Amino acid sequence: MKILEVKDYQQMSNKAAEYIIEKVIRFPSIKLGLATGGTPIGTYKKLIEDHQKNGTSYRRVTTFNLDEYIGLSEENKNSYRYYMNENLFNHIDIEKSRTFIPRGDVDDIQKESLYYEDLIAKHSGIDLQVLGIGSNGHIGFNEPGTLFESSTHIVNLAPSTIQANARFFNRVKEVPTKAITMGIATIMKSKEILLLISGEEKRETLFRLLNGDVNIGFPASVLKNHPFVTIIADEAAVKDIKIPR
Numbered sequence: 522m523k524i525l526e527v528k529d530y531q532q533m534s535n536k537a538a539e540y541i542i543e544k545v546i547r548f549p550s551i552k553l554g555l556a557t558g559g560t561p562i563g564t565y566k567k568l569i570e571d572h573q574k575n576g577t578s579y580r581r582v583t584t585f586n587l588d589e590y591i592g593l594s595e596e597n598k599n600s601y602r603y604y605m606n607e608n609l610f611n612h613i614d615i616e617k618s619r620t621f622i623p624r625g626d627v628d629d630i631q632k633e634s635l636y637y638e639d640l641i642a643k644h645s646g647i648d649l650q651v652l653g654i655g656s657n658g659h660i661g662f663n664e665p666g667t668l669f670e671s672s673t674h675i676v677n678l679a680p681s682t683i684q685a686n687a688r689f690f691n692r693v694k695e696v697p698t699k700a701i702t703m704g705i706a707t708i709m710k711s712k713e714i715l716l717l718i719s720g721e722e723k724r725e726t727l728f729r730l731l732n733g734d735v736n737i738g739f740p741a742s743v744l745k746n747h748p749f750v751t752i753i754a755d756e757a758a759v760k761d762i763k764i765p766r
């Protein structure tokens with residue numbers, strides 16, 4: 522894992538956006554894996570700014586999002602589809618028909634899981650997967666204990682994840698308790714991974730990632746087995762952590 526240390530959230534967002542833009546320019550038909558949550562919002566903002574200023578085009582780009590809440594329709598303001606449209610897709614020239622997010626509002630979620638996994642495979646996989654990380658080390662919605670062999674599947678969200686995500690909802694009771702997520706094996710099949718970590722509250726998470734061993738109790742630890750992972754972390758997250766070189 523390569524670690525790039527930057528000053529703050531803004532610098533992390535700039536660096537991540539530069540990283541993605543450079544790939545999109547070099548490979549206009551790139552398949553990007555995208556994440557939601559608070560962390561990548563600044564990165565998406567920078568992508569939009571660059572698109573408006575420099576005209577970087579996403580016309581041929583395909584995207585796959587990591588996850589979606591079960592029970593929320595695409596029109597629901599808390600769905601990850603709504604988030605992606607609002608924070609990125611509506612402001613760049615991407616073809617909406619090439620932006621894929623698992624559906625959380627279909628009757629047969631099991632079927633949707635198989636369909637989504639198959640869809641990614643049919644597109645010959647993800648070239649660059651952007652990731653955030655939950656405080657308990659979850660990636661996508663793969664909570665501690667998830668098997669490393671898992672493909673797209675349905676999960677029960679950990680109480681700490683529900684609490685952490687409650688800030689996006691009116692009340693904690695409104696946060697769905699289940700989600701559909703790419704599995705750990707799905708994520709690991711991406712050719713390259715860009716992990717973004719910002720803020721003091723993620724410091725212990727980053728410490729565990731860098732210094733702990735690889736085990737299913739801390740899902741992100743699996744990334745140590747991937748040959749091309751770049752972490753962009755800000756000072757608040759990195760502070761006082763000895764980075765193993």
Ligand SMILES: N[C@@H]1[C@@H](O)[C@H](O)[C@@H](COP(=O)(O)O)O[C@@H]1O
Nearest residue numbers: 557558559560653654655661662
């Ligand atoms: N499913 C998402 C993850 O994809 C995200 O990386 C993580 C961290 O979120 P944040 O960036 O808001 O800290 O939690 C959410 O639950």
